[in-house]
Structures are given as C-alpha cells and as structure tokens.
Amino acid sequence: MEHYTMNLTLKVWRQKNSETVGHFETFEVKDISSEMSFLEMFDVLNEQLISEGKDPIAFDHDCREGICGACSMYVDGRAHGPWEKNTVCQLHMRAYHDGDTIVVEPWRSAAFPVIKDLMVDRRAFDRIIEAGGFVSVNTGNAPDANSIPVSKVAADEAFDAAACIGCGACVAACPNGSAALFIGAKVSQLAFLPQGDAERASRVKNMVDQAAKEGFGNCGNIYNCEAECPKGISVGNIAKMKREYMRASVSSGPAGIRSES
C-alpha cells in the first residue's frame, strides 16, 4: 500500500473529570503518515499540545497490539473506529484521507464514568468478574494432562468466549448501554467446561445481579455489540448466559457462595 501523508481535523471530547460537563474541542493535525496507528496520531497531537503549553488529551492504551483491551475510543459514531473486529490501537491512518474530519468520543455509559477526556472508569467490569467468585480446583500434585475429558466442541466454544478482552466496546456500541455480551462471554467461558461446575449456579446469578447494580442497560437483541466487538464474541453467549441464569433460578441445593459487596 502506497504511503501518503494527510492533514486532518479532529473533534475530540474534553472533560476535566466525572463531576464536570464535557465539550468538544477542534484540533488540526498536519503531515500524519498513513502508516501511523490512530493512537500514534493522538501522540503527535499531544506532543503538539504539550509544546504549546496546553493540556494533552487523556486516553487509555497499553499493549497497542490489539490484545489488552485498554484502548477505548468511539470514533465517528463507532466503537474502536471503522474497521471490523479491530481495536482502535490497531486502526491505521490509511483508513483516512487528507482533509477528513474525525469525531472522537469516550465510551458513554452511566456505569463507565469519564475519568478525563477519552478515559473512562471501567472498574464496573472488574466488580462483575469479582462477583463471579472463584473456581474450585484440586490442589496437591500436578494432575495428569487431560484427566478431565472436555469435548472439542465445548473447548472451542469456551475458548471463543474467553477471547473477550473486556474493553467495553459492547457497552459503548449498545444503543441500550447493556453489558450483556461481556457478562455472556465471562459466564460462558466457564459454563461450557466441567471445571468450575461446583460454582456454576452462584456464578451466573452473582455476576448478573452485580451488572444490574452497576447501572448497565438491558439487552434488546439489537446485536450491535457483536458487530463492534474487536474479538467477534458471538451473541450466542448472551443466550447461553440466559440459559445458565434460568437454570440457576430453578435449581435447588445450596444458594452458593455470595461475594461481599
């Protein structure tokens, strides 16, 4: 692909903290290389702002290779930008042309308060994972490999669900602000496997109940989460979570271990 440079107009959301009201600010960036990543383009802009003595734009990032789930920008009306199954750190500037205007917003959800500018507090996800609790395992000597048989189908389903990087794009992209895809993935990755079966019922109940407390919306089966998920997590996992929840609601026996909150 041929290299080219471009000048762009950026409309970026600026917000001091969760207490204040944010607003859009317009920036011009010049000589951006088509081979830069979207975040590198933001680095260039921030260098420019620092040299002008202005406050740089705060945004989340870590691995910058599409696997950690830290980056979180809502670009031109889509979570993680225009490319499918992609994180914004792996969005490259060849997606744009000279003179383009790009609107960049943070994930917008009551459960994800803005920390600063494009950075949001996604600890609600951590609390949902915590509510899921532990998984019982045998301790002692290392067990033989494959001592617990797992079918290929179940292993694949669990693995696909476990691909979720917890970035929050599903919540950001959902018109209802629902976290159903995230919870679905986190419940399914264990529910498909024999390991952790002891806590199967309490896990799904506690995780779903925690999500309701965090102020996420409700799943309306619009499926925009699946469309915008960088890892292509299937909405089949949401149905799996519902089955698990119904099963947990009707199953008798001990209520399971509830996490303190």
Place this chain on the structure above:
Amino acid sequence: MGFTGLFLIAFLIVHAGLNATIFMNDDGETFNKTSHFMSHNWIMRFLELGLFIGFIIHIVQGMILTRMNRAARPVKYSKTRYISKIKWYSRYMGILGILILLYLIMHLAHFWVETKSELYFGAEEVNQYERMREVFTQPLWFVLYMVGLAALLYHLLHGFQSAFQSLGMNDKTWTPLVKKLGVAYSVIIVLLFALMPIAFMVGWL
C-alpha cells in the same frame, strides 16, 4: 418481553385465522358467526381477559426497560453509525410499539367497543362484517390501518427472533431457521391482515 411477545404472536395467528373467514365469499355469514362466538362465549371472554393482561405486561415491561436503558446512557453520543447488518427496526422497537398501541386504540374503538356496549348496555348487535366495510372503505381509516400494519410488520420482524434469543434459545442449527420462520410469519400475518381493508376498499367483498 420474550414470554409475552410469544404469547401475543400466538394470539395474532388466531386473530388472523378467524378474520380470514371474511374471504369465504358468503357475505360474511361465517365471519359474523365466528365474531358472535368470540364476543359472547364466556370461555372466550375469559381468555380475552388473559389477552389484555398479556398486552399490559408487554407494554409496561417495555416502558420500564426503556426508562432503564435511557438512564444507562445519560450523555448521548454526538454521532452514531451502524453497519448495514444492524436493522433499524431493532433499535426502534419502542417507537414501533407506541405506533402499534395507538393503532390498537383505534382498532378497539372501531370493532371492540360496540360488542361490549351491546353485551352490557343492551345495544343492538352489530353486523361486524358490514361494520368492517363501513370502516375500511373510508380513506382515512384505510390509510391509518395500513400505517399501523407497517409498524406491526417491523415490530414482528425483530420481535419473533428476539423472543427466542431472550429465552436463551440460540443455536447454530436452529437459529437460522427461527430467523427465516420469523420473517415468513411476520410477512404472512401482516399480508393477511392488510388484505382485509384492501379487499373492502377495492370492492372484492
């Protein structure tokens, strides 16, 4: 929403099926008998109560969920885009629902209120077949019925497959079939209902 949705979906099959007796070409004789049975038989009147409860739960649930979903995003995006795979009607189920509710109020006023006033206030029994002709040959009502049915079509196109997903039924083998069945159901039901005003309007009946 899933349970009540499927219940209302089942009701529409009965409703469309019974109303289709107007196409018997007997000047509404079978239809009027059916209509009389449905409005006078006490079992049917008891079931009607269940139907109203189904509607009310579906509507109230929808309103509660909409409120919660609005609260889940207090600051709106300045710009949102959806890929073509995401259906617009899936995002506007609430608005379509309001349109259907308005349509339902009009529909009850046209055909339901009179049967009740007859039952409880001793009004003369209406010839429902002729009542249909009277309503459907008026351009204003005809257009409003078509608009209402269009809203119902899109509401069903999302609702049918969505109900199965909500009840935890999503499967690589069955879900594609459920989706096709949902489209077939929605189109057939709405087409059948739409043919009724059309038939009276163009003079087939």
